[in-house]
Amino acid sequence: MIDQIMQTLFGRLTPQDFVHDPIMAGAGIAMVGALILAIAAVTFFKKWKWLWQNWITSLDPKKIGIMYIIVSIIMLLRGFGDALLLRAQQVVNDANGVEILSSDHFQQIFSAHGSIMIFFVAMGLVFGVFNLILPQQLGSRDVAFPFLNSVSFWLFFAGMIIINMPLVVGEFSNAGWLAYPPLSGLQYNPGTGVDYWIWSLQIAGIGSLLSGINFFVTILKMRAPGMGLMKMPIFAWSALGSTALIMFAFPILTVTLALLSLDRLIDTNFFTTTLGGSAMLYINLIWAWGHPEVYILVLPAFGIFSEVVATFSGKKLFGYTSMVLAIIAITILSFTVWLHHFFTMGAGADVNTFFGIMTMIIAIPTGVKVFNWIFTMYRGRVRFTTPMLWFMGFIVTFTIGGLTGVMMSVPAADFQFHNSLFLVAHFHNMIVGGVLFGVFAAFTYWFPKFTGFMLNERLGKMAFWSWLVGFILAFGPLYILGFMGAIRRMDHYDPSLGWQGLFIVAGVGILFMGLGVLFQLAQVAYSIWKRKEHAVGPDPWNARTLEWATATPPAEYVFATIPTVTTRDAFWQMKKDHKTNDRPEHYEDIWLPKNRSEGFIVGMAALVFGAAVVWHIWWLLIVSLLIVIVVLVVALTRDDTEKRIPAEEIAREELRRATV
Amino acid sequence: MRNSKKRVSWRVAQVVISSLVGLAIVGAFVWATQGRDMPVLNPKGIIADQQQVLILITVGLGVFVVVPVFILLFAIAFRYRVGNTKAKYDPELEGSKVLEAVWWGIPLIIILILAIITAISTHALDPYKKIESSTAPVKVQVVALQWKWLFIYPDQDIATVNYLTIPDNTPIELSITADAPMNSFWVPALAGQVYAMTGMSTKLSFMADAPGEYRGASANISGEGSADMSFMVRSVSKTDFSHWLYKSSYSPNMLSWDTYEKLAQPSRGDGEKTYVVTGKDLYNQIVMKYMDSGSSSQPHTNTQTDHTMNGMDMSGMGM
């Protein structure tokens, strides 16, 4: 009787689920401790109201962007810690019976590492940069749907909490970052791990899908007057490609995760080994999303580097039209290559040939972009600032990654690379050297825009060199290990193979990258501390695009009057025409969205929903779902969603900023 | 004056530090790779040989793009550095039809060449293709279990666990399935890998050049003991192989369906074992285990296992 009540109340949650091994418990306690400390600090400094009004309920994309970036940085540290543990286990390799991680724990950690790095670091950083830069670069005050933007962020946040919950209660998936069935099915994985994985990704993924639609419409409909598509900054073009991919790819992920979850919850037979289910179907579906996902992440990085290289060469981007064509080509082609992730499934030579060749074809527009970037420096005045160093590092690592990618696109050769550490080295080459370096460049480049002071250059350069050395040491050995026949995801190996040395080198590489992270943290802290010395005006880099035409830091309304655009590099043109200090004769009222708490509430209810599904607590599931529905109905029928900023106030504020 | 001296010495220090770091990196790689075997680049079988050639051709073609990229990157960045006021500055330069045509064109040609190579090699090295040889092939049926490999010699009624003995210079024709989560069968010195999946039978052929021991593994995680799923392929002379067969046929271990089911229970660190097969048609039974009655409408039953890919119906979806 009591058992029954407990089961109704708590589903399959029992006190034992809170018991963890020391490493996980440590991480869990640290996380909960940090949370408690943060709550205590906010209470002590009486900042709850400030937090609620200025951040949690804010619909200002500049603030939402900063929240994305903060969450992503914390998750980067988590994913980084995971990587350290994985490599430590492989270096020690159970020698003398010393087991840092059990096999199961090792597998949970690499699954978490991959999922977190893709969904909560790379995606989060990309959305953060979109929020901060895109509207301003297009000459707009806001995104197309500000409330939706808040919902997206809080869904992302909810997914992030769910993926970290196993540190405290239950276990995480041990099936890798894409959780292939049947390993991820009920038959081999009856615990909570895979459910955590599914619902974390599902909730964050829906947020991403909504964000994709939001930014796509923003780019199409919110551009400043005169900014035709072919006058858009190339970053906006890359965001257009990226969001178009999100719109086409993420619904596939939503379905795939839902079907896997149905298999686990109500005994359907989509991906089971019996009763007609097909695991191969899952693998096709997940990569039909997964490959475009790679380009969803890397296209924005391409855009960032296009802005960076033009600015620091003091010159127009080389081959704008080629760049646009390349982005469009990559966007379309990225949906035609997914099968190259499993040439080894036995699909037959004709099919493999087709997908192999399609994969190689993507290398052409990508190569064109690389040459255009390099030639942007041609007849320029190249300043080797930190963002520019990241650019140089990116070209080197990305070219190597491109070469190894083409090597694997030949199916018969891929049979020797597939699922080996060679593959692991390749995609880290693309995602660390491409996406992460891109976001680092973006961070140093746009930081002064939002703060009014620069990041310290010397610490930034030290961070870059640590990262570069770390990168070579961490991933170079993996290529060689691949040639040696070392597979990915093994928690131990026969010591007589002589692989340990390379794992040690790779481990040292991670330490160097960690040093880079420390330099970056120090850079931010030091720059904030010495912000007076690092203070700069609104255009510290002599930049080219519209986001630099606004005050630094930008006002809430960003543009007092929306600029009219006549050419590419609109701000550069304004500077040439000496129009940057022009002021209109009179200002008009500006309407901005009011704060909304519904986004936060929906996110929190989604978090509860996710936890309820994982633990089979059905009453909680119904309650949280009802909350989501009711809040959304209320939110979507509200009419008075905007506040007016009177013209007089704008005039006063603009005058104040002009005189400072 | 003093400032510029300081700058010069800082420059020198930079050069020294970076050369030291560079040397240390190279040293680390040399230390860690010295004398280690790289089966992918040091193949011992006819298939892996061709795959190695293919890899080298790809790298060779790639070099035509990578080397110019590196040279141009550093040359242009150096030449047009901000300090070099002698270099021409043209902030309005926005492209060049000729140059852009060159870097749309040259990669296109390279990819075209590579595409032709791909089309030929993918068919030539199709794992389902049998190796032509005057020697009669040896058939082996491979079953991935949690967490060990079972090899059945159907014509000899012998089975082994976690090792595979093969005659050299003889085509080995493998049929591969799983009674476990998905695995991938990979012996890098002999041939590239193919997936092992339940209810399906994939194929692979290889042929060892000479006697020797070659390591194999499962390249796909299949649960807790995945890392234990390595095995040894022992290539021996044809006479030694007959000898081994003869010896094995006196093994006290019998493999019937019952003993198979015990063997298929999850276990780690099993070590090597040899069986005499008494069960009939064991491999097909293992495949059919996942083909419930009446599901013969599935595209991949055992009778037509070649190139099974029911997921392929989806091509074009998501477009």
Next chain:
Amino acid sequence: MSHHSPIVDISRQKAEQETLQRKSIGFWIYLMTDCVLFATLFAVFAVLRPGTAGGPSGADIFDLPFVLVETMVLLVSSFTVGLGLLAARYGYKRQAIAWLVVTFLLGITFLVMEISEFRHLIAEGDGWQRSAFLSSYFTLVATHGLHIAVGLLWMLVVIIRLIRFNFKHTDLGRLSLLSLFWHFLDVIWIFIFSIVYLMGSLS
């Protein structure tokens, strides 16, 4: 609104117009992503259809006349929601409400019929657990049903607002999006009817 100058109100109206336009485009794009979602489910259905695992195939279980009635109900509801929108455009509020109520009732009828069909199948032992084919069938059809349920909730909100408040152009905007959604679900159903039911019964 009295403290605003008339110029401001014009600019405000323009801004609201633009918001509405954006919402309309955003909604079209959302529908497109929903298309991808259904396309994926159709692909899954197509792949798993042969996977009956010895259980029934479509021909064994589909009651075509019943589904035809279901289809007609939904088609008619698509027509009535159009009439409702038309009435609203011309400002006939009571007519608009009446047509929406009719649509709502037809939608409920459709859902009830679908659920009774499901219950019948489950009672016969042909639930989603039986085979991959049935899993994909139930999921595809139920996902459409779920969309219908969301549409009904939306319709209910619109009806209540129409009854309680004065008619504003934002309401018209919402109503046209709703009718768009409803037509979209109709089109999806036509695909389900032809691919799942018709082709399933024939083979």
